[in-house]
Amino acid sequence: MAARGVGLLTRLPLHSQRRSRVQRSIPRHFSCPGTVAANFGSEEQPLDGSEDKIPKKRFSEVQKERREQAQRTVLIHCPNNINEKKFLKYLSQHGPINKHFFYESFGFYAVVEFCQKDSVNSLQSEAHTPNMSTESAIPFKSRFLNLKLKNLSNKIPEQLCAQTSNQSPPSSKKLFELLNYAESIDDQLHTLLKTFQLTEENVRLRHLTCSLIEDIAAAYFPGCVIRPFGSSVNTFGKLGCDLDMFLDLDEIRKPNVHKNAGNFLMEFQVKNVPSERIATQKILSVIGECLDNFGPGCVGVQKILNARCPLVRFSHQASGFQCDLTTNNSIALKSSELLYIYGSLDSRVRALVFSVRCWARAHSLTSSIPGAWITNFSLTVMVIFFLQRRSPPILPTLDSLKSLAELLLKEFFEYFGNFAFNKNSINIRQGREQNKPDSSPLHIQNPFETSLNISKNVSQSQLQKFVDLARDSAWILEQEDKGQPSPSSKQPWGLAALLLPPGTAYPSLSKKKKKLMSEKVKGLLASIKSSSTDISKGTHGKRAISTQA
Ligand code: GTP
Numbered sequence: 239m240a241a242r243g244v245g246l247l248t249r250l251p252l253h254s255q256r257r258s259r260v261q262r263s264i265p266r267h268f269s270c271p272g273t274v275a276a277n278f279g280s281e282e283q284p285l286d287g288s289e290d291k292i293p294k295k296r297f298s299e300v301q302k303e304r305r306e307q308a309q310r311t312v313l314i315h316c317p318n319n320i321n322e323k324k325f326l327k328y329l330s331q332h333g334p335i336n337k338h339f340f341y342e343s344f345g346f347y348a349v350v351e352f353c354q355k356d357s358v359n360s361l362q363s364e365a366h367t368p369n370m371s372t373e374s375a376i377p378f379k380s381r382f383l384n385l386k387l388k389n390l391s392n393k394i395p396e397q398l399c400a401q402t403s404n405q406s407p408p409s410s411k412k413l414f415e416l417l418n419y420a421e422s423i424d425d426q427l428h429t430l431l432k433t434f435q436l437t438e439e440n441v442r443l444r445h446l447t448c449s450l451i452e453d454i455a456a457a458y459f460p461g462c463v464i465r466p467f468g469s470s471v472n473t474f475g476k477l478g479c480d481l482d483m484f485l486d487l488d489e490i491r492k493p494n495v496h497k498n499a500g501n502f503l504m505e506f507q508v509k510n511v512p513s514e515r516i517a518t519q520k521i522l523s524v525i526g527e528c529l530d531n532f533g534p535g536c537v538g539v540q541k542i543l544n545a546r547c548p549l550v551r552f553s554h555q556a557s558g559f560q561c562d563l564t565t566n567n568s569i570a571l572k573s574s575e576l577l578y579i580y581g582s583l584d585s586r587v588r589a590l591v592f593s594v595r596c597w598a599r600a601h602s603l604t605s606s607i608p609g610a611w612i613t614n615f616s617l618t619v620m621v622i623f624f625l626q627r628r629s630p631p632i633l634p635t636l637d638s639l640k641s642l643a644e645l646l647l648k649e650f651f652e653y654f655g656n657f658a659f660n661k662n663s664i665n666i667r668q669g670r671e672q673n674k675p676d677s678s679p680l681h682i683q684n685p686f687e688t689s690l691n692i693s694k695n696v697s698q699s700q701l702q703k704f705v706d707l708a709r710d711s712a713w714i715l716e717q718e719d720k721g722q723p724s725p726s727s728k729q730p731w732g733l734a735a736l737l738l739p740p741g742t743a744y745p746s747l748s749k750k751k752k753k754l755m756s757e758k759v760k761g762l763l764a765s766i767k768s769s770s771t772d773i774s775k776g777t778h779g780k781r782a783i784s785t786q787a
Pocket residue numbers: 467468469470472474475476479480482569570571573574613614615684691692693
């Protein structure tokens with residue numbers, strides 16, 4: 239993956255390459271040696287591309303560092319009125335702590351990152367398996383622990399409780415308030431991005447969850463890696479999005495070139511199955527069983543092994559993430575890297591993608607349930623395609639993007655509101671539309687497996703709904719262009735108007751639209767009337783000629 243990452247990055251325009259080479263200086267005293275994101279807290283910004291000003295690292299580098307960070311981290315279920323100072327002092331007996339934060343998700347949890355991996359082992363050696371009075375506990379040692387208070391002096395009054403980091407998106411009410419008080423649609427786009435993007439803590443929790451699952455999978459496949467992919471790592475993730483992860487067995491499969499020198503070749507004895515798909519199904523089946531029976535905090539495990547891409551779906555209760563575990567899926571990781579690179583080019587790409595994703599969600603064009611709807615992945619590819627096709631193209635030439643985010647949203651809706659979906663396919667590999675190879679209503683070529691359509695599931699009616707909403711939204715934004723909104727106005731405007739669910743904004747807006755349309759029609763009729771009067775009046779005169787011209 240590292241070599242591929244280099245390849246993709248070297249093809250970026252100079253502008254973004256320059257940015258990616260800048261290294262963020264981290265005050266030495268804040269960090270343990272070898273840590274990724276030091277001094278996180280109030281000023282901390284995710285390194286995964288969530289903030290425009292952060293120098294971007296290569297995707298493979300970020301993933302490697304996050305994984306290493308997660309391996310030094312433990313998840314602890316705590317009493318919610320714990321004395322933070324005493325808690326940290328107690329844990330530091332096992333070694334210095336680099337970072338910690340608390341959050342709530344059906345309980346109160348602490349994420350604690352030690353400076354050294356040995357501290358985790360030391361803490362684990364102190365922990366014991368609980369004695370159950372009625373049920374029987376399956377002894378399973380993991381980095382997900384439970385802290386009990388022996389002594390009430392470790393409790394503190396509720397008002398002094400440790401601050402928790404928020405892991406959920408804001409309520410609609412709060413969002414509309416924020417959007418209404420923005421100064422322009424451009425400002426709204428960035429407000430939406432800031433409000434919904436994954437926080438540093440949420441990114442850490444995602445990598446930690448993968449690391450905990452990796453420990454479980456390693457019981458069967460020592461040396462395996464569980465890698466997060468999709469919106470958790472491609473910089474387009476919204477708070478609350480699912481956690482896609484895949485079990486990577488390539489590290490185990492890799493031949494050890496140094497140790498195989500000489501006249502002999504030593505191989506492991508293995509079992510063979512008729513196809514790779516069967517191997518995938520067998521591996522996922524056993525991991526699914528293991529998660530179900532022994533995985534602390536893993537609930538609702540479903541094995542969906544007959545899907546095109548077999549998977550195990552489960553909820554990781556402590557982190558609150560809905561997880562999809564696949565294997566043999568390195569293409570998906572490549573897609574994530576591609577989107578990461580596009581997202582890193584400029585924060586306006588992400589602002590546009592977030593707005594389009596939120597708009598699609600608000601109108602039920604997308605759903606968390608699989609079905610005939612457009613997926614967020616397809617939507618993101620559509621935004622990228624639009625940015626490539628726009629005249630002048632925005633991707634990968636970015637200089638002109640600086641002041642264009644606001645205009646782009648309207649143009650995006652106009653572009654796809656008028657796209658010839660009936661005959662054309664979207665192809666971001668070549669940055670142009672192509673004749674559709676089949677009759678699927680929406681055809682978006684998979685950038686890595688070019689014979690596949692990533693939106694094969696989308697029905698004609700869902701596509702039509704998308705087109706109609708895109709046209710309406712372009713129209714709404716067009717009207718906003720004409721009249722400057724008052725930031726304090728109570729009426730949703732700009733992006734806020736676009737995000738209101740059907741039946742709220744749209745009826746009133748369609749009334750407004752109808753009124754404006756009828757004014758336009760009236761004007762048109764009046765002008766026809768006056769021209770015909772002119773024509774009939776002035777068949778011989780100059781004015782009749784000028785009207786016709
Ligand atoms: P969310 O809706 O925020 O979860 O976005 P997501 O990008 O994570 O989408 P999703 O969870 O549906 O899929 C996870 C990843 O799988 C995507 O980012 C893609 O890399 C990949 N993926 C999803 N759908 C397809 C598809 O139809 N074909 C291929 N090749 N990859 C896909």
